[in-house]
Amino acid sequence: MIGARMHVLLVDDHPIFRKGLEFLLLDLRPGLTLSHCSQRQELEACLAGVRPQTYDLVLLDLRMPGFEALQALEYVRTVAPETPVVVLSGEEDAGTVRACVDLGACSFVSKSAPPAHLLQALEQVLGGGVHLPASSLGNGDAAWRSRTAADQVGGLVLTGRQVEVLRRVVQGKTNKMIARELGISDGTVKTHLTNVMALFEVGTRTQLVFELARRGLSIDALGEPETSAY
Structure with a gap:
């Protein structure tokens, strides 16, 4: 899905978590270009006139200031439909995960996962895989x-x-x-x-x-x- 050289947009309003994630991402992909924003106005500016090749991946905090519930994901999928989106969230109940996938998220990474699990999830995502919380994978008929x-x-x-x-x-x-x-x-x-x-x-x-x-x-x-x- 994504090559070794990529441009990732990190959307999260928690400075400590965002900085930690930046270190993990740059360690996993040393040649990676990383942009970030922390609120709705910044996200709108980042995606204004966005072209399909602008970002290879968006890592999106599900709960962003200025958005309610799943609105941030809906917004990104509307203005940048060509760009894969991975949801980051402290919530990982099956209903929330399924709703995100229904809206077009390609993966869901839990912020509450232990560091080793978070690292593994990011490796899967950056390598073109699909990561969803284990607690959500038992759903279906x-x-x-x-x-x-x-x-x-x-x-x-x-x-x-x-x-x-x-x-x-x-x-x-x-x-x-x-x-x-x-x-x-x-x-x-x-x-x-x-x-x-x-x-x-x-x-x-x-x-x-x-x-x-x-x-x-x-x-x-x-x-x-x-x-x-x-």
């Missing part, structure tokens, strides 16, 4: 909950086009955005997505993101893709 991580992990191979579609789904992009980026029709995107969800035995986009997190998979770890023009 009964059949989905009962499966173990070993059920499907071995031998899962996607076509090149399916991987391209899946990568953009994880980033929270709509079918129309994916179709435009890949130069294919909305219907073709829907077909690829339906096939991918069938491979993972899930029924929704949100379950698909949760399933990737449950397996600890990054997009590039799904096997050697076959080339496809469709």
